[in-house]
Amino acid sequence: MSDATAVLRVEGITVAKGKFVARDISFTVGAGECFVILGPSGTGKTTVVEAIAGINRPRAGAIYIDGTPITHLPPERRNIAYVPQDYALFPHMTVRENLTAACHIRRIPAPEVERRLARVTGMLQIKHLLNRHPKQLSSGEQQRVALGRALMIQPKVLLLDEPLSALDTSTQKIVRTQMRHVIRSLHITSVIVTHDYVDAFTLGDRIAVMEDGRIVQMGTPQELLLSPRSEFVAEFVGVNFLQGVVDGVSEDGRQIVRLPDCDVVMKCHAEHTGDVLLTFFPTDVQLSLSEPSGIDATANVLRGQIYEVIHMGDRVRVGLLTPAPIVAELNSRDICISELTEGAEVYAIVPIDAIRVYK
Template identity: 40%
Template sequence: MLRAEGISKDWKEFHLRDITLEVKEGEHFIILGPSGAGKTVLLEIIAGIIEPDSGRIYLKGRDVTDLPPEKRGLAYVPQNYALFPNMDVFDNIAFGLRVRKVPKPEIERKVREISKVLGIEHLLHRKPRTLSGGEQQRVALARALVVEPPLILLDEPFANLDVQTRAKLLGEMKRWKRELGFTALHVTHSFEEAISLGDRVGVMLDGKLVQVGEVRDVFSRPASEEVARFLGFENIIEGIAEGRKLRVNGVEIELPVEAEGKVRVGLRPEDIIISTEPIRSSARNEFKATVESIEELGPLVRVHLSLGEIPLTAFITRSSMLELEIEKGKEVYVSFKASALHVF
């Protein structure tokens, strides 16, 4: 469907470096990265809004690098939705069809159909300024999808929504994808969006696409320490490996694979279990640790611990913190499975 080859661009403070990616037909491909990684610049290059310094873009095998946006046939939903304030919802959705000189009866039919799928039939007479953020997002998506583009480009589509609306629309987006079968290239910094919607994900850091793969594979097997830290492996432990044992300052940790010499392993905070007594479980790694500090994050609590000279961070629920009476200086047991460790 889409292939970008060797895309590079110096644009203001952003620098893209030799980006190559392929989006397959019917796929929801997520580009995941922090703010400033260059995600939106890449999307705008693919859309034709910005010219690359080097590289080529192919759509269905056709080189579209030198074509203006309107000749590429793509649909682009920017982060601010860019609805026309002087038009009502019907005319906003119909805009692309009118530009393509679609007959009036066909426009009426298509707008009604897409509005029904996205649940906005009752909004067709309203102006954008009277809509909520979630309603504006639906209208912007309807305007993009109604022209039946080969590819829809989504720039942080849920970033401006409140938590509840965002959660609802994530679920609905999956349903719309099933019903309409569109192909999407979607940029975001949200792990939740990537995991919920993505078929494949590409991690972008500092203008480079550093890892591409199935969502589950990328999140469980990051290609580097840099990717692991971005994806939430807050615990990076360095030691000397001998077979399936990692020795760190007198502590012996069971590994999931054999390794030799100096290695680093990553461990997610949510994979650590905290208890006040030894745990009977399948976890092969269990140690005494001391609570150093606590950060309350709403329903979750980040607990900073020391396992000898090894710092660890774990997540527990607030109710678990109260039940276990977790406080600074308290000695606890921590455990984690060898399979939760990722060896670099």
């Protein structure tokens, strides 16, 4: 992307937060593009978006909106909406008051405020919450209200810091889908910070991976999958991929993909023929200690052997040797953890709907 077509341009900024310093950060974001900054905690992701929002001033470098430098402008003059990780809703205000407060400060005419309110609350399905206070809302509802408040000012750039991290797994899936729909529908230029590769690959048009205060790789989801530049990027991205060849259609209309030692099926994509790359998230993989029965045409079953088990709090990450190495990430309540041991044989169930296809 050329600098001339970028809505947001971050040019070589160095910014500190406490003793931590993010260095030489550069990237551009085009009109309507969703740009994701991905990395583990403590790598400087939030420090970078706070610099864009105007909360922290860079020691070096510059930030531009539509080619105009904003590095030294206060936050209220940047036409940027920032949703922090804790949402920062005003507890003493109703949802309606939270949504409209910034519009009133900007002296937007009342009829226009009501028009925006109707559109935003309808799109986010929060009209029924208008008279409630934040403490009366679930985490998912608070997240939608915080996003709605940001959209009410019709910002040039939307910044979202870990927008789904406070939600439980089932709510994450619902809100993630809704967020993707809203961002795409409004064609809004956005930057999302996350530590979650599922968020990054679901929401992002391009992704920047950060490590120790620097961007170590940047590209489309497909580029990161196919060509990770380091072991860190490859391990952190963590998405499963299988290389195969499309070879015909099954009796029930699914496309057959031949792998070295087995076949899998996927939804029929007329544009995909020949060599393909199949990807799916570790969280999409289910494990069974015995051969599953009653599995219909909605899933693939791969027999494999466990080579690694990593416990991560309430999550367990399991490495499997199937026809190709894959990883499953499970809730510790989903399966008998004591039976997940290195060398044990299990069956990996991969839903067809979870598979993404790249040429």
